[in-house]
Amino acid sequence: MSLIVFPAIDLKGGQVVRLAEGDMDRATVYGDDPAHQATLFADAGARHLHVVDLDGAFAGESVNGDAVRAIVERFPGHVQLGGGIRNRDSVERWFDLGVSRVVIGTAALEDPEFVRGAARDFPGGVVVAVDARDGMVATKGWAEVSTTSVVDLARRFEDAGVAALLFTDVGRDGLLKGCNVEATVDLARAVSIPVIASGGVKGIAEIHVLALHVRDGVEGVITGRALYDGRLDLAAALEVARAAA
Secondary structure: OOOEEEEEEEEEOOEEEEEEOOEEEEEEEEEOOHHHHHHHHHHOOOOEEEEEEHHHHHHOOOOOHHHHHHHHHHOOOEEEEEOOOOOHHHHHHHHHHOOOEEEEOHHHHHOHHHHHHHHHHOOOOEEEEEEEEOOEEEEOOOOEEEEEEHHHHHHOOOOOOOOEEEEEEOOOOOOOOOOOHHHHHHHHHHOOOOEEEEOOOOOHHHHHHHHOOHHHOEEEEEEOHHHHOOOOOHHHHHHHHHHOO
């Protein structure tokens, strides 16, 4: 098994953007054709894609549905989607559209039984986002910070059948500070659920290090700004991930 590299497409107003620390007012626009960006990632060898409806994360419901639909139609691999998925109707709608996995964050803290039910009814299709700000779970597009620790939240779903945990260090996201590899590996070792690393990846070295921890439970890594800024070559990252297996 090799590390899965998920190139990221974050959607705001139908455009491809990246935020700094999850702040909607600190968005950098990288393009206005998300589906075309998805095909570029596919051409580089990606078979998995991570898409976030940023507007949806704040609104609590889908906002960029048309863009997501176009991405799913054009991308030949697996699309993992998050942002504003907080009820059963949203989950079913995205799966009907062809999304492979949905990422649930805020609702995992506020309505865990909904997440458990979705994980039971859609085996392998539900990822729980455990977004951290100083070790505590951040919700509602990272605009609020709870009093629940990341590990405590993760352990609540160990017997729920979720496919993976998506761990993001909010304080590093979009800033190219480097992925919090240590915290990611610690979480993977603390729970029985595979963990996907996210937030701040700045180069190929982190891909290599994370790939060495697949046996510890690190399933994949999401990278965005480093790809768009040219600091990380996707084809090279995929090759490093495979070579370390």
